[in-house]
Amino acid sequence: MRAFVFALMLVLPGLTVLPAASRAQEAVARFGEGDTPLLLRSTTDIAIIRPVIERFAQLRPELGITYEQWGSNALYARSRADCxxxxxxxxxxxxxxxxxxxxxxxxxxxxxxxxxxxxALPESRRWRDELWGVTTEPAVIVYNRRALAGGAVPRSRFALLDAIRARPERFRGRIATYDIAASGLGYLFAYSDSLEATTFGALMESFARVDAVATCCSAEIIEGVAQGRFVVAYNVLGSYVANAARPEVGVILPEDYTLILSRSYMIPRGARQKAYAAELLDFLLSAEAQALLSEAGLITSTDAAETALAPSVRRFIPLSPALLVALDRNRRAILLKFWAETFREPSVP
Incomplete structure (x- = not known):
C-alpha cells in the first residue's frame, strides 16, 4: 500500500470536474419576513444552523433569507456552473x-x-480575502459503547489497526465511513489521510479485509453506530456526532493525529446582495454567533486542557492553494479507484 501513497505523489497536475451530481437542493428553509431577498446555499444541516440564521434575521428585519441545504458535490457543481x-x-x-x-x-x-x-482570523482560516473559515470541527472516530469499552476502545489509528487484526470477526461488516465518491467532505478527509503514509495504506488494507462499509451520510453512520449495526465509524465530522446526542455513541479524538476542519464561507462574484452577505459573514465571526455555533456543536475547542490533544497531533486543514492538489484529476482518479477496491461489495460464498 505504500506504492499507492507514492503514486499519489507522482501524478500530473490538472483539476478535475466532479462526476455529475443532482442540481437540486436537499431542503429549504426561510427566515425573516423582509422584502430584501438573501440566498444562502450551504452543506450545513438546517436543524443545526437554524438558531444562528434566526438571530441574524432578527438583527436584519428587512431581509427575507432563503437557506438552501445541499450536498457538497452538488453545491460545488452548481456554484461552478453559476460562475x-x-x-x-x-x-x-x-x-x-x-x-x-x-x-x-x-x-x-x-x-x-x-x-x-x-x-482577526488566523492565516490558515482566510485566503485572498475571498474565503473564510467560520467553524472548528474535528474528524473523529466514533464507536458503540455497548460493543467496546475500557481498553478495547481504539484511541488512535494504530490501536484500531491492532484491534482489527486481533479480532477481525468482531469488525466484519461493522466499520463505516463516508463514501468519498459521493461526499466532498469524505473525500477531503481521505485525501488528507493519504498524506500520512505511516497508517493510511495499512488502514485501508484492514478495512478491505473486514468488508468495511462506505456510505453517504453522517446521520446514517451515527445512527448505525447507535443501533449497533456498526461497531466503529471512521473520520466522522464531530459536529454531527455532537448534534445527534446519542448516549450509545462514544467519540475519540485520535491521539496519533486529529484532522480539524474549518467550514468555509464565500461570497460569489455574481451575488446580488454582496453587502448583506458580508454582514452575515461578520456576524458569523462575532462573539455572539460563535457562541451559538459552539452550542450547535460547530465550534470545538482545540485547547489541550479541554481536548487532551497535544498541539503536535492537531492537523488543521488550511484554506490555501495546497488544497487544489486534492482536486487534481489523476490524483482523484487514483484515490477513487483505490477506495472502490477497498470498499467493494463483500464476496458471496
Missing part, C-alpha cells in the same frame, strides 16, 4: 468541502471583503 455560465448565483456559499471552495476562489468566482472580523 461560468452566469446562472442565478447564491449571495453566499458555506461548505464543509473546503477544497472545492478553494477551487471556486481560484477560478475567480468569489467577491472580496475585508473587515476587522475577517482580518
Amino acid at each position: 461560468r455560465e452566469g446562472g442565478t448565483s447564491a449571495d453566499a456559499v458555506f461548505s464543509s468541502a473546503v477544497q472545492q471552495m478553494v477551487a471556486l476562489v481560484n477560478a475567480a468566482c468569489a467577491h472580496s471583503h475585508q473587515s476587522p472580523a475577517t482580518q
Whole structure:
C-alpha cells in the first residue's frame, strides 16, 4: 500500500470536474419576513444552523433569507456552473468541502471583503480575502459503547489497526465511513489521510479485509453506530456526532493525529446582495454567533486542557492553494479507484 501513497505523489497536475451530481437542493428553509431577498446555499444541516440564521434575521428585519441545504458535490457543481455560465448565483456559499471552495476562489468566482472580523482570523482560516473559515470541527472516530469499552476502545489509528487484526470477526461488516465518491467532505478527509503514509495504506488494507462499509451520510453512520449495526465509524465530522446526542455513541479524538476542519464561507462574484452577505459573514465571526455555533456543536475547542490533544497531533486543514492538489484529476482518479477496491461489495460464498 505504500506504492499507492507514492503514486499519489507522482501524478500530473490538472483539476478535475466532479462526476455529475443532482442540481437540486436537499431542503429549504426561510427566515425573516423582509422584502430584501438573501440566498444562502450551504452543506450545513438546517436543524443545526437554524438558531444562528434566526438571530441574524432578527438583527436584519428587512431581509427575507432563503437557506438552501445541499450536498457538497452538488453545491460545488452548481456554484461552478453559476460562475461560468452566469446562472442565478447564491449571495453566499458555506461548505464543509473546503477544497472545492478553494477551487471556486481560484477560478475567480468569489467577491472580496475585508473587515476587522475577517482580518482577526488566523492565516490558515482566510485566503485572498475571498474565503473564510467560520467553524472548528474535528474528524473523529466514533464507536458503540455497548460493543467496546475500557481498553478495547481504539484511541488512535494504530490501536484500531491492532484491534482489527486481533479480532477481525468482531469488525466484519461493522466499520463505516463516508463514501468519498459521493461526499466532498469524505473525500477531503481521505485525501488528507493519504498524506500520512505511516497508517493510511495499512488502514485501508484492514478495512478491505473486514468488508468495511462506505456510505453517504453522517446521520446514517451515527445512527448505525447507535443501533449497533456498526461497531466503529471512521473520520466522522464531530459536529454531527455532537448534534445527534446519542448516549450509545462514544467519540475519540485520535491521539496519533486529529484532522480539524474549518467550514468555509464565500461570497460569489455574481451575488446580488454582496453587502448583506458580508454582514452575515461578520456576524458569523462575532462573539455572539460563535457562541451559538459552539452550542450547535460547530465550534470545538482545540485547547489541550479541554481536548487532551497535544498541539503536535492537531492537523488543521488550511484554506490555501495546497488544497487544489486534492482536486487534481489523476490524483482523484487514483484515490477513487483505490477506495472502490477497498470498499467493494463483500464476496458471496
